[in-house]
Amino acid sequence: MxxxxxxxxxxxxxxxxxxxxxxxxxxxxxxxxxxxxxxxxxxxxxxTQDELLHVAMTRVVERARSRAEAAAAAGGPLVPRLLRVLEEALPLDDERRAEAEVWLALTARALVDPALAELRDRSAGELHGFCTEVVRVLVAEGVARADLDVDLEGERLYAVVDGLAVHALTRPSVLPPGRARTVLAAHLATLVDSS
Amino acid sequence: MxxxxxxxxxxxxxxxxxxxxxxxxxxxxxxxxxxxxxxxxxxxxxxTQDELLHVAMTRVVERARSRAEAAAAAGGPLVPRLLRVLEEALPLDDERRAEAEVWLALTARALVDPALAELRDRSAGELHGFCTEVVRVLVAEGVARADLDVDLEGERLYAVVDGLAVHALTRPSVLPPGRARTVLAAHLATLVDSS
DNA sequence: CTCTTGATAGCACGACTGTGCTAGCTTGGC
DNA sequence: GCCAAGCTAGCACAGTCGTGCTATCAAGAG
Structure with missing residues (x-):
């Protein structure tokens, strides 16, 4: 084997x-x-026990990243494609829900476990960076207003994504997958529409 | 005693x-x-041990609520006042940071602890409801566009608040208190400005 | 004084923990 | 055949865990 x-x-x-x-x-x-x-x-x-948790967390990150890369490489119009990439961070199906549950558990533990914290910081930095990149691309492609504060909007988008992730995870009856997607799409639309 | x-x-x-x-x-x-x-x-x-955790979580919620009520009862213009209330859910100082740390730890555990889950659902429902109420008031007072989807914007605001809370908590060097406030204020401004 | 009640202290039990360690098994190379 | 390496199994140790339980202490009521 x-x-x-x-x-x-x-x-x-x-x-x-x-x-x-x-x-x-x-x-x-x-x-x-x-x-x-x-x-x-x-x-x-x-x-060791720590290695067990560390590997579990690493694998959450790897899977989400590889799915995100696949979604980014897919064809189609820009905005829906970016939306699809961001959705990979949301617990919209069983696979992503499993990842999100592990992610939340380990994020909480990372508050008191330096080894996990280092890993969490790296992966959080990736998603954060990608969110900022999304805004930057939207501005560069002219689909978003040019006067947007890219860093601030990246921060805000990142908050929306993780906030939705936590809520869809903890209260799925109130925020089912379809609804979470709608809210995320609406947020992206506010960056695009109001020109 | x-x-x-x-x-x-x-x-x-x-x-x-x-x-x-x-x-x-x-x-x-x-x-x-x-x-x-x-x-x-x-x-x-x-x-029991469970009661210990349950009471710890209850007290986080109580403290945040009483501070929020105080902020809501304070005078001043509407929008900054609402902003101040929402900020009570963010880890902007030591007191709120302590609460947020406990909140995150217990939120994670609530995924596998029904008693905590029930408590978490109740308190999450409160904050969620308040966010929706904020949007409703802004529309009713005519400071926000009348065509806003109140429920959806409430959901989005709630996501921003909790997303910022998690990020300010886990990566304070990237998202220090001042920056978190700025992002939240900017979000509220988008609900007000674009008329 | 006694009696009661609330509060504190901490022992004892059985169960579970991470990790060090040895012993056995299986598979491939020669 | 034989040996080595990779892998598996699980015991042993020294802890910690939650909780049931009894014993002690303080203070107020009568």
Missing amino acids: DAEQRRRELTEAVWRVIRRDGVQAASVRAVAREAGTSMGALRHWFA | DAEQRRRELTEAVWRVIRRDGVQAASVRAVAREAGTSMGALRHWFA
Whole structure:
């Protein structure tokens, strides 16, 4: 069996435990049980508990990024395409919801775990940077007003995206996927429309 | 000593532990040690571990609400006053930052803790409702365009507020208090200005 | 004085934790 | 055949965990 795939399997077992029982339940034993293997086997791949969480978080980021890149590379008009990329950060289906749950759990833990904090900062910087880039492109392409404060609008867009992510995640009955997409699209439209 | 004050003291010990070491470290023993008392004394006031966390979360909500009500009751022009109320949900000083840290930690845990989830839903509903109310008032007072979709703009404002809260909390060097206020004010301005 | 009630202290139990460690198994190279 | 490396299994240790429980202490009521 391929080593990379084995690590992926185990990482997804970590996810399942975190989603079902929370980060605090993601013990070496619980994850090994979930993966149907032994403590020893698990520790062969991930030496410590911290590494387990770190890898789980890394994989959330990687998956979201690769999906975002795919969406960015797709064809079609600019604005809907950018919208589709931003939507990759929202919990709109089971896959993204799983990622978002793990993301929130680890974001909270990152407040007191320096190793996770470093990882969170890097990935947050990426999304933040992309949001600013979206605004910059819209202005450069002439579809948004030229007098926009790019940095400020990037910050605001980033807040809308993560705010919607948290709300769609924690109160899905109030903010179902379709509604979240509508609100995000509306926000993007305000950057474009009012010329 | 007053019973209510004793409970408050112990609750604040819970906060300190959560802020310093995370929710997972908020054990009965750790909190008792932090409060300078014994396990038995602590359990006299809070029968279970869950109750400890529940009360900690309740108190975050209560404090933020009472500050918000004070800000709402203050005089001055409408828009800056509403802005000041919304800012009570942002980690702009040590007090609010402490609350936000506890809020994020418990919001994450609420994903797998039904009792906390119920509390979170109630308080989230309050802030969400207030955001919608802000938009409604702005429209009613004629300072915002009459053709605004009140519910959608309420949802968007709520996302901006919580998004900024998370970002100011997790990456304070990138989004310091002053900057967070600026972005929030700018968002409110977009609801008012473009007539 | 006694009696009661509220508050505090902390022991004991069984369960769970991360990690160090050894022992066994499996597979491929020679 | 044999050896080595990669992998798996799980025991052992020293902790921490939540909670049930009893014992002690302080103070007010009668």
